[in-house]
Amino acid sequence: MKPAAVAIPKHDDAWEVGKYGPVWPRTPACYGFTIIANIKPGTAGTIRAYGQKLAKALEGDSELLAPLKLHYLRWVLFDNDTRFMYQGIFDTDFDKYTEDAIELFKKAGVDTVFESLEGFPMDWKTNPEAFIKFVRAHQCPSFLEYGEYPYVTADEIKKALKVKAALSDMLEQMQ
Template sequence: MERELKPAAMALPKQDDSLPKGKYGPIWPRTPACHGFTIIAKVKPGRADAIRGYGQKLAKTVESDPTALAPLKLHYLRWVLFDNDTRFMYQGIFDTDFDKYTEDAVELFKKVGVDTVFENLEGFPSDWKTNPEAFVRFVREHQCPSFLEYGEYPYVTADEIKKALRVKESLSDMLDQLQ
């Protein structure tokens, strides 16, 4: 597949009726940074340490099984506690659209028998594992849509990046053996 790999930026529209509709509401266009969303929500009082602990647990999970989050087709996750640990920001960049990411996340958490960090946020539905619509409603209500996204390597999937890195490593190994 021939693709021009020069940096690209996209200004995103304000959410309105012109966006295509998915199962759970508007589907934002794929941007040079792929798909993603940012939510900002209030932390339940006294739960900031639990959020940090969940981050440590997730890091250990990925350390022991680097493919643990593979079904989500993630590029990046960024979690931030701010305003004196009273608010939480979740930012995820991934290859699938919002509907697929949400369904995959709920299924992944149910499959591995873990809870979500979102349970530490005010207003998060307790029935999220059996009610994906409630999960989506929470995310949509707390979503802060971006209005500009930039990609240094635009529209490239996480799988394509990993494949390119494997090819690079193989070529490097081959060149090292020729020396």
């Protein structure tokens, strides 16, 4: 396996259409999206606190976000804490990821950091189409994606790390 990159063409009508709009192609980095939106005035502290809350929840339950099949998640406040960037890389397509995210938050009984973003629909738990419309409207598609380990899923990476640990343990026991 060797690293790979894909230049993603600008979206046009020839793209496959999923349940909620165009299906961006799977790339060497798998699937993902970047959202950039203005935050509601005065909510930067709330957004940072939500990040701390999520990190703490993951300490208690490391599998909390497992249904999302995430590789990476990055949140950034910028432009003097007036804009927010959400960047996620995951193994499922956009439609599945957003549906799974809505269900996960409803099941866990928690809100989303997106509630601090201007124009985010407050009925998102019962109106997934509005949630998805917001995400699509604020999505900034990438035009190049690179993968050091292309097209490998998070589950495959976890499995490989378990095999590595088991082999290391076996080799240590043989010495």
